Amino acid sequence: MAASLEPLLRPRSIAVVGAARRRGTIAAEVFHNLVHVGFQGAVYPVNPRAEVVQSVRAYATVEEIPDAVDLAVLVVPAAQVLETIDACGRKGVRAVVVITAGFAETGPEGAALQRELAEHARGFGMRVVGPNCLGVLNANPEVRMGATFAPNFPPFGGVAVCSQSGALGLAILDLALEVGMGISSFVSIGNRADVSAADAMAYWEDDPDTKVILLYLENLGDPAEFLEIARRVSRKKPVAVVKSGRTEAGRRAASSHTGALAGMDVAVDALLGQCGVLRTDTIHELFDVAMLLSTQPVPKGPRVAILTNAGGPGIMATDACESRGLKVPRLGEQTCAALREFLPAAASVGNPIDMIASASAEQYERSLSLLLADPAVDAVLTLFVTPIVTKPTDVAEAILRAARGSDKPVAACLMGSQGVPDAIAMLRAGRVPTYAFPEAAAAALARAARYGVFRARGVDELPALLVDREAAGAIVGKPLPPGARGRWLGPDEVRAVLDAYGIATPRQAIARSGDEAARLGAELGFPVALKLIAKGITHKTDVGGVRLGLRSEDEVREAYLAMLGRLHELGRIGDMEGVLLQRMVDRGIETFVGATRDPEFGHLVGFGLGGVQVELLKDVVFRVTPLGALDAAEMVDGIRARALLEGFRGGPVADKRALTDVLLRVGRLVADFGQIAEVDLNPVIARPDGAIAVDARIRVVA
8 A cells, every 4th residue: 555655755757737838827836836846757747738838848648748657647627537537547657646626525426526536547556646635745855746736845854744625735834834844745635535644644654754744634534444554653653633523513412321422523532542643633733743753752751841941931831731641740859959059049949940030051951961861751841031141042052962862852942032033943953842832832742742652552452352242142133123223222131231241230130010129129139229111211310210229128119109100290101111120239439331333433432430420520531442451441541530440538449450341341342243333331330349330221223
């Protein structure tokens, strides 16, 4: 796959089909850019109505070009694209970039034309970028290909960019030039008839010019393919993405806790997190993290030292770091003692280290060197506010000297105007990223630290689990009633499926009268829980359908009659199918485990605090199946209320390994049976000696 993009990004010859003579049109600008930027191969204009295009001999068709053509850039009307693709195929062109619009973005007819385009190209073994795209470029001096209609060409560097939007692609190239960030290559995939972001990542995986990969995406294409490739590539190189579509409007209706919590953007976050891709909210944040990871070592942890000559920015930086999950630790006593030897008495040698306004360039250099040597520090954020006595360029030189050769990242934030632009230019030339404000630097460091954790954790393996797939399949695979689109499994069916997959549940029985409930409660052993079974009632607590801690036959009988009376008040007495009795489970922490099937991403598995507050608190983390052992363990440790699982204020301690096992088994269950639409285990009582699902629901669809 990666090799097939070689003629696209490192072609030896390019034909521009539709190249125009007069500047100011897309067709003219693409050809002009290739020649003006200095492409290191041959460029052939193709125009049936001109013998010469911009001082270069033109050809009427691509087939008339006497030499071999690796890449063709098509800037012709949409109606002519198919015949042009065929001509390129007959010529032996290996890749085409279709700048032309008028395809899937216009509606069903355009989508059909786009499918034809892809089929024609596939028949000749050609790769296609676009249609409806900005083009491609390679800034390596050995290639110097600017096959786009962008007005600017970026400097060469280690950052590769893939954009689904042509307009955003233009903005990205402009911003790269503005901040001086070097680009290795750029691909605008447009409507993605063939080449996708996953294809581009696969190419850049082993590209020696590329150190960091940036993506702007409106959708992920094939999520399974994206997950597989991104997870592999991220272990070698950082990948960061801006993914549009975060709003609540994209959330689909759902009838379970899991479905209500797992909106589309949750699925995107889960998938990106699993494959180590760093998600940012804006293009500027995308560049901020790229500037750090393309120039500095990956941090080994979240501990940041802050060096400043002004107290206010130091406090801002501290707040910004800690609010993003970074740690601002106490420094080692040896480091503090060494700092006191040369900093003024008024300086603070805690963390942040405030050297006060009189700090000299020499003090910056000595302090930064000490911080980088401290084993309690994983990264350093250096702040500088222009004073009267110290030149910003001297400080920049000091930072560069101290940072040179360090295996820990250094980020700088220079504030002020007098001399600061020159200092910023010096730092960037020396490969130290600079930021206008501490918050931007902290956000970049936080994302880089998360990437460091991902890369250090190793490859996640799918564990071997002992399950009875045949027994579960006999239940899950039952035909649906005629005309039904889905059904909730009955309590006994749910119990059997969970038993088949090794998920513990309490002893239980079903009753359809008060007397039967009282008798079965005695057989199970008091205390028991009584739970309503009724058609169309998803959340039983909303109608008084759950009673806990019943200690006698009379209490069970009274609880049954109370539920019956409540349904009568609601006019739903006919929906009652009985009650489920369960032996009460020993005290523990109520957690939630669930799964839902997303139409685009497949099954998501969720974990969080459980009980009736699950949708209120929304302290839930999700992952996309297949679920690995590390994924499941990170889910358990990933909720905000993690401390509750660890004996907070003398409370019970949860068996995290048991919770991880439940997550893996639910993940395996939904991976084995695509017809399972939703699973809700709420609550799963987590105890020191295990975890047990005391309430469970499973819905299957056709």
